[in-house]
Structures are given as C-alpha cells and as structure tokens.
Amino acid sequence: MAVLRQYLTYQGIPVWRHALIIQWAAQIASAILVVALVMWFFGNMAFAIDDREIPFGFSFLSREYQTPIGEHILPYESSDTFLYALVVAATNTVVVAVAGVILATLLGIFIGVCRLSPNWIVARLATVYIEFFRNVPLLVQLFFWFYIILALPTVREGYVIADLFYVNNAGISFPSPTASGAAPALVWLALAVVAVVAGVIVHHRLVRREEETGRQSYPFVVGCATTVGVAAVGWLVLSGIFGEAPFAVSTPAPQGRFGRIDGGVTIRAGMLVMLIGLVIYTASFIAEIVRAGIQSVGRGQTEAARALGLSPMNTLRQVTFPQALRVIIPPWISQCLNLTKNSSLGGVVGYTDLTNVAITMTQTAPAINIFLMLMAAYLAMSLTWSLIGNLYNRHIRFTG
Amino acid sequence: MKPLIKYMAGLAVILALVAMFACRSEEPPAPATGAATEPTTAAAPTDAMEATAAPAATDAVAGNNQGESRLDAVRARDKVICASRNDVPGYGFLDDNGNNVGFDIDLCRALAAAVLGDPNKIEIRLITAAERGPTIQSGEVDMLVRTVTWTTSRDAQWGNYAQTMFYDGQGFMVRKDLGISSALELHDASVCVTLGTTTELNLQDFSNQNDLHIEVLTFEDTPAVVAAYENEQCDAFTNDRSQLAALGTALQNRADHVILPETISEEPLGPVVPHGDDQWFDIVKTVMGILIYAEAYGVTSANVPTSATGDTKVDRLMGLEGSFGQEPLELDDTVAQNVINAVGNYGEIYSRNLGPEGINLPRENGRNALWANAPCQDCPKGGQIYAAPLR
Numbered sequence: 152m153a154v155l156r157q158y159l160t161y162q163g164i165p166v167w168r169h170a171l172i173i174q175w176a177a178q179i180a181s182a183i184l185v186v187a188l189v190m191w192f193f194g195n196m197a198f199a200i201d202d203r204e205i206p207f208g209f210s211f212l213s214r215e216y217q218t219p220i221g222e223h224i225l226p227y228e229s230s231d232t233f234l235y236a237l238v239v240a241a242t243n244t245v246v247v248a249v250a251g252v253i254l255a256t257l258l259g260i261f262i263g264v265c266r267l268s269p270n271w272i273v274a275r276l277a278t279v280y281i282e283f284f285r286n287v288p289l290l291v292q293l294f295f296w297f298y299i300i301l302a303l304p305t306v307r308e309g310y311v312i313a314d315l316f317y318v319n320n321a322g323i324s325f326p327s328p329t330a331s332g333a334a335p336a337l338v339w340l341a342l343a344v345v346a347v348v349a350g351v352i353v354h355h356r357l358v359r360r361e362e363e364t365g366r367q368s369y370p371f372v373v374g375c376a377t378t379v380g381v382a383a384v385g386w387l388v389l390s391g392i393f394g395e396a397p398f399a400v401s402t403p404a405p406q407g408r409f410g411r412i413d414g415g416v417t418i419r420a421g422m423l424v425m426l427i428g429l430v431i432y433t434a435s436f437i438a439e440i441v442r443a444g445i446q447s448v449g450r451g452q453t454e455a456a457r458a459l460g461l462s463p464m465n466t467l468r469q470v471t472f473p474q475a476l477r478v479i480i481p482p483w484i485s486q487c488l489n490l491t492k493n494s495s496l497g498g499v500v501g502y503t504d505l506t507n508v509a510i511t512m513t514q515t516a517p518a519i520n521i522f523l524m525l526m527a528a529y530l531a532m533s534l535t536w537s538l539i540g541n542l543y544n545r546h547i548r549f550t551g
Numbered sequence: 552m553k554p555l556i557k558y559m560a561g562l563a564v565i566l567a568l569v570a571m572f573a574c575r576s577e578e579p580p581a582p583a584t585g586a587a588t589e590p591t592t593a594a595a596p597t598d599a600m601e602a603t604a605a606p607a608a609t610d611a612v613a614g615n616n617q618g619e620s621r622l623d624a625v626r627a628r629d630k631v632i633c634a635s636r637n638d639v640p641g642y643g644f645l646d647d648n649g650n651n652v653g654f655d656i657d658l659c660r661a662l663a664a665a666v667l668g669d670p671n672k673i674e675i676r677l678i679t680a681a682e683r684g685p686t687i688q689s690g691e692v693d694m695l696v697r698t699v700t701w702t703t704s705r706d707a708q709w710g711n712y713a714q715t716m717f718y719d720g721q722g723f724m725v726r727k728d729l730g731i732s733s734a735l736e737l738h739d740a741s742v743c744v745t746l747g748t749t750t751e752l753n754l755q756d757f758s759n760q761n762d763l764h765i766e767v768l769t770f771e772d773t774p775a776v777v778a779a780y781e782n783e784q785c786d787a788f789t790n791d792r793s794q795l796a797a798l799g800t801a802l803q804n805r806a807d808h809v810i811l812p813e814t815i816s817e818e819p820l821g822p823v824v825p826h827g828d829d830q831w832f833d834i835v836k837t838v839m840g841i842l843i844y845a846e847a848y849g850v851t852s853a854n855v856p857t858s859a860t861g862d863t864k865v866d867r868l869m870g871l872e873g874s875f876g877q878e879p880l881e882l883d884d885t886v887a888q889n890v891i892n893a894v895g896n897y898g899e900i901y902s903r904n905l906g907p908e909g910i911n912l913p914r915e916n917g918r919n920a921l922w923a924n925a926p927c928q929d930c931p932k933g934g935q936i937y938a939a940p941l942r
Contacts, residue, residue, distance in 0.1 A: 203827050205688050206708050219755045219767035229755050298778070305783035306741075320784050321741065407739035409729070409786045411766060420784060421768070498681075498746050498771035501779060507769065510681040510747045515704055518685045527565045534561040541554035 200519065211516035212237075218511055221503040222419050233516060240508035241528055247425050247504065248491040248532065254430045255490060256483070259437025264467065266442050277438065284435040289493055293428040297500040300420045307410040317403055317412050322419040324403035324412040342385040350378030421502030425494060433490045440482045444475035476547050484540035488533045495529070505529075621824075621831040622881055625666055625693055633659035634676045634683065634692040638773055641797040641910035642698050643675075651675055654904040655696040657894050658716060658822055658839070662694060664893035665838045665886050679771055681747025684709045690825040694835060698794065700749045700818045710823045711832045714839035716897075717821070717905075718918040718935050720814035721753050722792040724799065727809050729786065734813040741766040743776045743785040753816040754789055777801065787811075791818050797910045834880050840938035841887045844868055845896035847923035852895040855888050868941055875941040897921070897936065 159166045166172045200207050216236040217229050224246055227239045265277035284292070301320050304310065309319025317324040328339070354374030361368050403415030418426075448471050456466040497504035509525045625631055635655045636643040643653040660670035678686050678697065687695040687710040699705070700719075701712040723734045723742070731737070734757070744751050746769045758765040768785045770776045777798055780788040790798065795810050802808055822839065824832050848865050850856070859871045866872035870884035877884050894900060901919070905912045914920055920934030 199689075203688065203690055203825065205826075217755060218752055219758070219765075219769075221767045221769050229759060297775070301778060301782040301784060307783075320782060408736075409740045411739055411741055411786075413739075498769070499775060501743075501768050501770045501775065501784075503769060507746060507771070510771075511751060511769070513681065513684050514747055514749070514752065517708065518688065523569060527569055530565050531562060534558055537561075538554055538558040541557070545554065 262438035263441025444479035670893035
C-alpha cells in the first residue's frame with residue numbers, strides 16, 4: 152500500500168483523491184460510454200442491414216420520384232427527382248411550422264394575458280380554453296377539426312364571396328399576386344423585402360426616440376405605413392420601368408366539370424386542419440408560459456409603473472412583458488420545437504408534409520436511408536428554432 | 552456567439568451521421584469521398600464497428616440468424632406473428648363479437664395450424680399500409696398478410712412473396728350524380744388515396760398517361776379516405792377494386808356510388824415472408840398450396856379424410872401416402888389435415904370472407920377461380936389461382 156501511494160501520486164496527492172484526475176477520469180469514462188453506446192446502436196443496425204440484405208444507399212435521390220405530392224408550394228412535377236420531392240415536402244412542413252409558431256405565439260400571448268385579466272369572465276374563459284385544449288391529445292383534436300372542415304359545403308356548393316374568395320370543404324381560395332412576366336418574380340420579391348426592412352427600420356428609430364425623449368410617436372402604426380408607402384411607390388416606379396404592372400393578380404375560379412378551384416392561392420383543407428389544430432393546441436401551452444413569465448416579474452415593478460402614471464396596458468407593454476420575456480423565451484422554444492415536430496401528424500388529416508412524403512418514398516426506395524434523412528431534416532429544423540430563440544434570448548438578457 | 556457555435560456543431564453532427572451512412576453504402580474503401588469534408592471521427596467508427604459489433608448484435612436480432620431458423624423461433628414462442636389489419640371488411644375486420652376475421656387473417660390461421668397445429672396460436676400486429684415495408688424488412692413478424700401487392704421492387708426490398716392468393720386491380724369509385732361513366736373523364740378531379748400504397752403510384756401513372764391533371768389527396772388511414780370521399784372533399788377515391796367493393800358496404804348509401812369500369816393496374820395480393828430464411832419461405836408457399844389443392848381435390852373442412860381413400864392425390868395431400876416435402880420443411884405428415892380442419896380450403900376461405908357470406912365479390916369464371924376448375928385442359932375458362940403441385 153505504501154508503495155502504491157508512493158508511485159500513484161500527482162502533485163503530492165494520491166491520484167484517487169486528486170480532484171483534477173477524478174474529474175478527468177469521469178469525463179473520459181462517460182465519453183467512452185457514449186461512444187460505445189452509439190457504436191453499438193449503429194453496429195447493430197449495420198449488422199441487421201447486412202444480415203437481412205436490406206437495400207441501403209442514397210443513389211435513389213437522383214432518380215425520378217414519379218409519385219404525386221398532393222399539396223406543394225414549390226412547383227412540382229412527377230418527373231422531378233426524389234431529392235427535389237423531399238425539398239418540396241420539407242417546404243410544406245416549414246410553412247406550417249413557421250405560420251403555426253407565429254399564430255400560436257400571438258394567440259398564446261393573448262390567452263395568457265387574458266388569464267391574468269382582472270375581468271372574472273375573461274380570466275375564466277382563458278382558463279377553460281387552456282385546460283381544455285392542453286388536456287386533449289393533439290391527434291384527437293386534429294380528427295375533430297378534420298371532421299369539422301369536412302362538414303363544410305362541398306366545392307360545388309361552397310361559399311363564394313364577391314367571386315374572389317371561395318370557402319368549402321376542400322379549402323379556402325383567395326386572389327394572389329403572380330409574376331406577370333413583365334418583371335421577374337425576384338424583382339417584386341426584392342421590393343417586398345425592401346418595404347418590410349424600411350418599415351422595421353422606421354419602427355426601430357421611433358421606438359428609440361420615444362425612449363429618449365418621451366414623446367409618443369406611434370412607432371407601430373408609422374412603421375406599417377412606411378412599409379405600405381414604400382411598396383406603393385416601388386410598384387409605381389417598377390410599373391414605369393417595365394411599362395406594365397410588375398405583377399398580375401390571379402383570381403381563383405371553379406374549373407372543369409368537377410368545379411375544383413383553380414388560380415389564386417388555395418389553402419387546402421389538410422393544411423387548414425393542421426394549422427388550426429397545431430395553433431390552438433400549442434397556444435394553450437404558450438399561454439401558460441406567458442402567464443408564468445408575467446407572474447415571475449416582481450409585484451414592485453407593476454406598482455412602481457402604476458405609481459408613475461402608466462396605464463395598465465402600458466405597464467404590461469413597457470414594464471412587465473419585456474422582463475417576463477426572459478422567463479418566457481426558453482420554454483417558448485420547446486413549444487416551437489413541439490409544433491414543428493407535431494406537424495408530422497399531417498398524414499392523418501390529408502396534409503402532405505415531409506413525413507407523409509417520406510413514408511410514400513419507402514415504397515420505392517430504402518426505408519432506413521429515407522428515415523435517416525427525415526430525422527436529420529427535423530433535427531435541422533429544431534436546431535434552427537433553438538438558434539433563433541437563443542439569439543433572441545441573448546439580445547434581451549440583462550446586461551450590466 | 553455561443554448559440555451560433557452550438558447550432559453549427561449540431562448541424563455538423565447531423566452531416567457527420569448522414570455521411571457515416573453514406574460511406575457505408577459506397578464500395579469498401581469507403582471513407583475517401585463522402586466523409587472527407589467531415590471530421591475524421593465520422594468515418595473511423597464505420598470500419599471498427601463492422602468488426603466489433605457483429606457478435607454483439609447477434610442476440611438483438613430476432614430469430615432468423617444462422618443459429619436458429621424462423622420455424623424453431625416460431626415453435627419456441629408457440630405463436631405465429633402476422634402483420635395485418637382490422638379495418639377492411641372481407642380481408643381483416645372486426646366482427647360483431649370483436650374478433651378480427653377475414654381472408655388475410657385466415658391465411659395466418661392456416662399457417663399457425665400447419666406449424667403449431669392450432670389456428671388460434673396467432674398474434675396479429677395491426678399496421679398501416681405505409682408500415683408494411685419496414686415491418687417485414689425488420690423481420691419482427693413471421694408473415695405479412697395485409698392486402699400487399701406483389702411488385703418487383705417490393706420483392707427486392709421488403710421480403711419474399713410466397714404465392715398470389717388474390718388477383719386484384721385498381722379502380723375508382725365516384726358518386727353517380729357526377730354523371731361519369733369512365734375514369735378517363737376524371738379530368739381536373741380530386742382523388743383520395745391511401746398513403747404509401749401502389750395505388751398512389753398507379754394513380755400518378757394513369758393521370759400522366761391520359762393527361763388528366765388529377766389532384767391527389769393522401770391520407771394515412773383508409774377510413775379517413777372514405778370519410779373524405781363521402782363528404783365530397785374529393786370527387787373519387789381509388790383503391791383495389793375488391794377493397795372498393797368492401798369499403799362500399801360501409802358507405803351510408805351504397806346505391807349513390809358506382810365503381811368505374813376501368814382497371815388501371817395489376818394487383819396480385821398474397822402473403823410475404825422476411826428475407827433470409829428459405830425454409831420458412833417454402834413452408835408458407837406449401838401451406839398456400841395445400842389450401843388451393845384441397846379445393847381442387849374437393850377436400851373441405853367437412854370431409855377431411857383420416858384414412859386412405861384410394862385417390863392417390865388426396866391421400867398424398869392428407870399425408871396418408873407418400874410425401875410432398877413435409878420432412879425437409881419439418882412439418883407433420885398430416886399437416887394438410889390440420890390446416891383444412893382449421894380453416895377449410897381456399898374456396899371455403901374465399902366464400903366465408905370475400906364471397907356470398909362475406910363482401911360478395913363474384914368468383915365464378917373470374918381470375919380468382921381455380922385454374923384446376925377449368926372444364927377442359929388448357930381451355931380459357933379457368934381462373935388464375937394455381938400453385939406449385941404438391942408432390
């Protein structure tokens with residue numbers, strides 16, 4: 152023992168009691184464990200693939216997909232490749248995820264604030280909403296909305312508003328701008344971006360001025376007006392340059408003997424069900440997160456703001472909510488992730504999302520490879536949400 | 552920018568994992584191209600793991616390895632596991648007592664009667680259409696009987712198709728009040744279809760060939776397809792004709808709907824077994840053959856002979872004389888007696904589920920009649936139901 156102690160020392164301390172060495176040993180041991188576990192999983196899969204001669208490889212990606220994709224925002228032909236079909240499907244998922252997160256966040260904040268309202272009825276209604284929708288499984292809710300939408304009139308008997316808007320159980324159609332051919336689509340896309348950026352800059356400037364001088368200057372209204380103004384001026388200028396309007400308006404209209412709506416933009420029933428279902432479900436969780444965030448701000452803050460003469464609305468907007476955000480953002484990120492991942496339930500209600508298309512692909516291509524790509528795609532989407540959330544979280548954190 | 556670094560690291564891990572698989576699928580000297588841009592750790596484990604992991608994995612893979620045949624595994628667990636369904640009348644559907652009954656279920660029962668002597672020793676795994684491939688590929692079930700169309704790419708990727716037990720073809724169902732008499736009139740129509748089926752693929756081919764611009768609505772479950780069709784979310788729905796007939800029985804007013812005359816595809820349906828166990832593959836083929844030849848020879852569940860009848864063919868089938876290969880398949884000599892006693896012959900199974908006592912699909916003079924019932928040698932009246940001779 153004495154000999155052991157003599158040799159197994161580091162900086163005069165026996166190695167088994169040396170904090171540094173113990174820490175390193177623990178790190179190395181856990182690293183080995185993780186690597187071994189991963190290797191065992193992949194090894195097992197590799198073995199099974201060989202053993203059962205399961206086809207494996209990514210060469211299918213450049214083959215023609217030759218299968219329909221029901222709903223597609225990007226242009227799609229059945230002669231496109233598997234890879235492009237995956238991109239088309241992923242775009243569908245991203246659209247539902249982004250639109251869903253924006254709407255769920257707005258609705259969630261509204262419900263969460265209502266829940267804290269001094270008005271008894273409003274507060275109770277918000278409570279009922281939250282408890283109902285977060286305690287019923289999402290799948291059940293999706294089926295519920297699916298059957299609600301199915302109960303709408305059919306496409307041949309649906310509601311038509313001013314020959315521009317069509318509402319029926321196949322979806323909602325409304326007019327949309329399309330590139331007229333006079334100007335490339337990119338030109339007016341650029342115009343839209345410029346207009347939005349201009350609005351944001353004006354909004355930012357006015358907020359800062361309001362904070363510095365205390366003069367009320369309605370940043371949101373002025374910002375929106377700027378966006379509209381820049382877009383209008385840009386449109387006139389572009390019309391002048393190209394000799395005609397840079398984009399045309401495409402209006403939906405029934406077509407063919409079945410009266411299916413063509414033209415404009417159609418949000419098909421499947422996407423509608425997914426959006427309604429995901430937004431209402433996720434908003435109930437976000438509402439609770441918002442409530443928790445607001446309640447985490449010290450009562451003194453509210454009292455001080457009221458003592459300074461701020462209205463209840465301004466107290467919330469200027470004092471309580473900005474501080475609550477620090478508590479709200481991290482759990483809000485998980486809700487974004489949940490919503491994105493839950494969009495993979497689209498198949499049950501007829502929405503052609505990424506998972507839906509991937510499952511179809513397993514008919515004619517190796518399943519394991521497709522599901523690997525599917526996992527990678529969802530992981531990438533989730534990481535992107537985390538990045539956005541974390542960057543924002545850094546932006547609003549306490550400094551100094 | 553810590554979050555950004557974390558994000559990039561996460562993406563790198565994803566890419567590394569995909570690259571790891573990508574290079575597995577390349578030729579042996581793999582790590583060169585695909586993984587070169589990735590951290591070397593991505594490529595390194597692939598070689599190592601193939602060497603080390605194989606012994607470790609042997610236990611984890613169920614049943615069909617070198618050591619144990621699937622037949623041994625089935626007998627050890629005393630149960631045949633089949634992947635099937637319970638949502639289409641005739642094939643697999645819950646009856647009034649909550650029992651799963653149907654054509655597909657009976658084929659599974661026949662197999663259990665053959666290898667375990669008891670048709671009730673089965674376990675039915677309910678799966679969706681889209682789950683069929685992965686389920687049979689993984690080898691976790693002994694047989695897949697869920698209205699699976701035999702196609703060459705499925706045969707190559709999924710498992711082995713034992714025997715065509717039903718010849719089907721894809722058709723369309725529409726409302727009568729649309730006034731359509733042909734599928735070629737479905738121009739710009741919206742058509743509902745089940746996700747992950749050959750139906751989905753055939754629909755695209757049909758639409759392309761005839762320039763129909765059909766709009767497609769896919770649902771994971773067939774009941775949702777029917778609901779969407781019934782509420783006119785789509786103008787037509789497409790499936791195998793026999794399933795259209797079966798599902799039609801569940802529509803509220805069957806008389807308002809019509810199945811269009813066109814059959815746009817060949818859909819031979821039958822049981823599938825996992826790749827990699829020839830004996831098991833042969834057993835399933837033999838059991839299917841027993842069902843078919845029992846009908847051809849006039850043996851029904853009511854008249855299974857237990858002693859020699861003098862008719863050589865019948866006696867050989869019943870295990871009373873000679874052999875049709877029971878021994879190498881490790882089946883009892885009297886395996887056919889067990890099977891026919893348990894589920895009856897092919898004709899009985901058909902009429903119980905798909906025929907007059909089931910969803911009433913006509914069989915007489917159709918493709919699904921026995922070839923052996925043709926009135927004369929090589930004359931065209933017989934059907935296509937035919938199996939390898941039992942001898």
